[in-house]
Amino acid sequence: MTTAESSINTQDAKKIKGRSLTQDALIRFFRNPTGLLGLGIITFFIVVSLLAPVLKPYDARRDRDLRARLSPPSAEHWFGTDELGRDLFTRVWHGGRISLRVGLMAVAVASITGTLLGLIAGYLGGWIDTITVWFVDILLAFPGILLAIAIVATLGPSLTNALIAIGIVQIPEYVRITRSLVLSLRESEYVQAARALGSNSPRIIFAHVLPNSLSPLIVQLTLSIGVAILDVAALGFLGLGAQPPNPEWGVMIRDGFRQFLRAPWMSIFPGLAIFLSVVGFNLLGDAIRDVLDPRLKNV
Helix, strand or coil, X not given: CCHHHHHHHHHHHHHHHHCCHHHHHHHHHHCCHHHHHHHHHHHHHHHHHHHHHHXXXXXXXXXXXXXXXXXXXXXXXXXXXXXXXXEHHHHHHHHHHHHHHHHHHHHHHHHHHHHHHHHHHHHHCHHHHHHHHHHHHHHHCCCHHHHHHHHHHHHCCCHHHHHHHHHHHHHHHHHHHHHHHHHHHCCCHHHHHHHHCCCCHHHHHHHHHCHHHHHHHHHHHHHHHHHHHHHHHHHHHCXXXXXXXXXXXXXXXXXXXXXXXXXXHHHHHHHHHHHHHHHHXXXXXXXXXXXXXXXXXXX
16 A cells, blocks of 8 residues: 555544544435435425415315315316315325324324333332333233224323323333333443432433433334324224314325225325325334444444
């Protein structure tokens, strides 16, 4: 190797070494075509949902044209119309605001609650840990969607109660992940050093343990949104979530189910919206997992 080549390699090594972990993760993410595809799909749905009231104002209670009922997709109605003559393209567009909002809020409730419980149970241990583990085991004893149905049936059918039910169902996953991480981190050297310097438990938990537990939680957060969107649609399909005339994707599929042989587009297009949004979050979650996995940094 010549002196010039050695100098170039040394400079490249210094650049890589000087790069922060965040910059390195971003570079690896934007080199991942799966992650870019998932990010593109999610960005599209979020932008469309946010701009829907501006670009195409809509009132679900007044939108009907019986002369155009059950019209197939055309230049005037891109996704066709339903049994009341309502434009499905507009309803799917606005339905994304409901499905995505409820999914994101449910995951936010579950992640915050589950992470806090996992941090406290894993770090303090003792009877607090025992009670938390029992609580998680009880929730995990029921299939998720059945537990959500039972909760909504008890509280009453509504979009708010569906949000609460989905949030409760997803709490155990965050508790288990956070607790397992805390159990492996609470005896680490930097935690012991912080304890020796007089740091109290809340400071150790939120300043030292939590930041080192974020990577798996971020991956779980991304994947959970797709599951939450599916659960919102399932509850809406069963009549336990959003109520007509709200244009929620699950409700739209249920309305189309009764007319599927005559007007299959009523179920196909909202179902396609659910499919694409869930795939987008799953692709993004897989890409983030690959980026944050230390075993794949040299791949």
